[in-house]
Amino acid sequence: MAGTRRTQGILGGRSDDVVERVLEAALAEVARAGYAGFRIADVATQANVHKTTIYRRWPDRAALVGAVVDRMRQPIEQTPLPDTGALETDLLEAFSRRATFGRKREGQAWAMLLAERHSEEVSALIGHTVFARRDAWHAMIERAADRGEIPRDTDGPRVLHLIRALVDAQPGDAAWLGVAVRTVLAGVRAGTVLRETGPAAR
Amino acid sequence: MAGTRRTQGILGGRSDDVVERVLEAALAEVARAGYAGFRIADVATQANVHKTTIYRRWPDRAALVGAVVDRMRQPIEQTPLPDTGALETDLLEAFSRRATFGRKREGQAWAMLLAERHSEEVSALIGHTVFARRDAWHAMIERAADRGEIPRDTDGPRVLHLIRALVDAQPGDAAWLGVAVRTVLAGVRAGTVLRETGPAAR
DNA sequence: ACAAGAAGGCAACTCCCCGTCGCCATCTTG
């Protein structure tokens, strides 16, 4: 039963190579064409691998792009969120990391996927990234409330949602990020983003 | 030369009917499947018209969806922007009109297209809608500045851009719209959205 | 009322991409 051991486990030698090349090419392909324009056949060509080989390891496009996303996510999720002592700088730092992590390719690929995040498939793929660390983000807001920077009953998740919506509208634009963060914070301080407020949160 | 007159001009009778039914079905199709999932063959079926007939009048998907968009746009663009005497209510009114104009179908179709607006093709189709009336919108901001509601050197286009980005992130959600408008206005009043400010607009 | 000609119905066809299959070649490992 020689050669049986690697069926699904850690791969070595040739297989490792193939996986590496395919993932590399797939990342480039996402950066180039996003999810909708993603052609498995093109990835195969770029990776010098046959189309079938890809399908054997990743059942379909979603699985392959999913693998690419997983790989991009690691470096970012393993760094703790900033704690600079001021909410504004925390947010600026955290979001700018998110925007420009890794080498250029990753950032670009990420921007492409963000642009398509309204598609069911894409949002299923990238939905986790901020969401997974919800507690850490929420703690960031809590700290600011404890310091008295913002009202006690500020709606933390909504604050993040506002900033994220703004940032994602213009990913990778540092000036825009600054305006977005400062503008939302002005609103937060003015109490426009409170929990459970009636119809109008004047 | 009977029957020659209507080649491209105003159509009557049968043709009118066909155009109407096709556009109606196409609107429903956009509302159902957005642009990416838009199948001309399905439109044909829904409209009780042959696929070929559609292709004869509209060269491709973009043209057909474009026609649908044009049609949705008219009712909205022919109403002047509100002038209630306060920027907040002006914005609330203007954006909520945009979100829920016409019958339900139009609003839904619009939301679908918004969701896909990052695709080149889609943004080319819907890009105008707010942009076309840039001057009117800008005047709305100017009036507020004249009344002293916001700083004189507020960056009007950017204010609109901020609100639009926020609103479009959650189209059709009235509560969200309220928070978005009030939050951005708080920032504007605090001077976070000024023209030509240096690196940081504290 | 009617003939000319515009508009619509229909089916077959070309492209192009997705994902699958069967068969054969090559690499890895006990």
Add this chain to the structure above:
DNA sequence: CAAGATGGCGACGGGGAGTTGCCTTCTTGT
């Protein structure tokens, strides 16, 4: 070094986008 895992290869079924040629039906001026 042989067994068996892995990859290469080409063909195929499926489905949607547009196109084309031909025929049927409707509209309109006279």
